[in-house]
Amino acid sequence: MASSGPVQLAPPSSIRILMRAGLLLLAGLPFADSYAGSSAPPGARMTDRTRLGTLDVPRAAIGTINWVPDDGGPSDARLLATFAEASRVGLNFFDTAERYGASPLSMVGQAARALGLPAGDRPLGGSGEALLGSFARDAPPSVFATKFTPVPWRASADAVVDAARASAARLGSPSLDLYQAHMPDVIQPMRWAGRARAKDEVYWEGLAQCYHAGLVRNVGVSNYGPTLLARCHAYLAERRVPLCSNQICFSLLSRSHGAQRTVDWCAAHGVAVLAYYPLAMGLLTGRWSAQRLPADRGLHRYLLRDGRVDALAPLVAALEAIGAARGCTPAQVALNWVISRGALPVVGVTSPEHVRSLAGALGWRLGDEERTILEAAAGSCGVEFEGSTFRPTNAKFVGYGFEKWELD
Template identity: 25%
Template sequence: MAQAEIPDIGMGTYRLKDQEAVAAVSSALSLGYRHIDTAQMYDNEAAVGEAIRRSGVPRDEIFLTTKVWWDRLRHDDLIASLEESVRRLGVEGVDLALIHWPSPGDEVPMSEYIGALAAARDKGLTRHIGVSNFTIAHLDQALSVPGGEHIVTNQIEVHPFLANQALVEACQDLGVTVTGYMPLAVGKVMNQPILHQIAADHDATPAQVALAWVAARGIVPIPSSSQPEHQKANLAALDLTLSDEAMARIEHLDVGERIANPGFAPRWDE
């Protein structure tokens, strides 16, 4: 199985646009983030690229991820879309290119778009390839088609209210790193009493506890924040060590609450 040195925490940029995105990514890089996650659908690749250029951080020190939207999965269109992403970002290539969602209804064959992603890797548009929002069945299929041997990660929704345990374990058993998006459940963790209790015991915030829980499971969290103080706190969460009891208490918060669940989503694993 392919391996990539994906930094332990990333800066997500979903919903950040224009100058807000430039400011947020600039702040994150100045604080020490070296993993920036964007996507074609976020419509902020140009802003992310501007922030990277302004930062003064050498390009080879930044792990940059983008994603191909589900309407551009045909072979030639996928290659063209990544060429556009690289151009908007102002880089020679990204470090990781993901399929953002599996083809709705499997309209585009898995072999076609995984093969195209591998071809983009061969062309130097990306160093690594991966997938996002893939179920266990989708991941098994993706790994079995030509090019699938290069897949390094499955980026999925993970937070205390959606542990996604079966899928996480399946990925890890297959040697595929799990990247966890929405690890703070879009701020909902801040209002959870048990997380508040655990946070008080550690002189931390509920958000830090949630991120520490995700990281302790061997998952790379990519929280999104435009506030420098929150970004700094999110980085510090990796230094928090939770007891087995605290981990178990958080695991009991799992109610399968899925936030990212559009109409074209696949049939999720239970």
């Protein structure tokens, strides 16, 4: 999945950006050679696919961090309908993790256990995997990517193997399509006492053992920057294990702090990039503005950066203009930008309508001029997306606090 790299130009003024986008709209952009509308047409089947290690997948994955079981309630029915619609249109690549579906209580237990306090053996989560496994029983074949959680008490390669077996059982499969380390081993509750010990190589060995045992078909990582990627890539190569993927935050608003450099490193070494938060938690959909703020107050600072009104207005206007010319929504344009830059977006969808909208982002590609306009508009906003209060892009909340990593 090659990346052509960032466009290097000084951000023009907002007025110039809008004029260029408006000219594109007035001129009418040519459609690509397949459907580029606002949603998947009836009977459409996704043909915009790629290779991910040994896997044949669509060029977008469905993120399921918000797929939480409802004990047979309305939410379960809606998510089942979402899964069925995704299978129907060929968007059959689902990203999950053993942590997805975990309760706040499990986080407290994790923190206590990490500090050596008695806390029992509460599971890390797994209900998200189990939900997907139940949906997949009577459905066409799906591709599932899941993740192993580095925690202090997992101190051996065998712990990775055991966790992989548990994930496979919840997903109802003898093996895992793609198994990823969820983050670098940053959870170090005794760091303050000088007793931090990163176990990344231990976990890489566990991934290698899973691969050679046939328990895992492809191996990936998440939230790794170029330095740690190079170490991991070399370690796995010695064990004759290909490093298939790296999942990071990447979008029009998330190109700094090592993200673009990580995408470029991955392109040069044949490692696929899975991009989470490709819509910057909804900021790139055109739905929110300074006049219509989201309920998540942690996102307000992006819309009102440094007290300015509509900080994202130039970028949203460019997305809307290009989308109008192509018959697409701003969100579809933003997702297509991620694809055109060599990454595979992981998109949180929770309804059949979301699935059909996601399908409209595939099957076509932005041109060079369109990408230039979008990147210049993003640069003019003066905003770098770093997540929300309890969902940052460079840290995990682990009960006793946040533990951080840096891509660069």
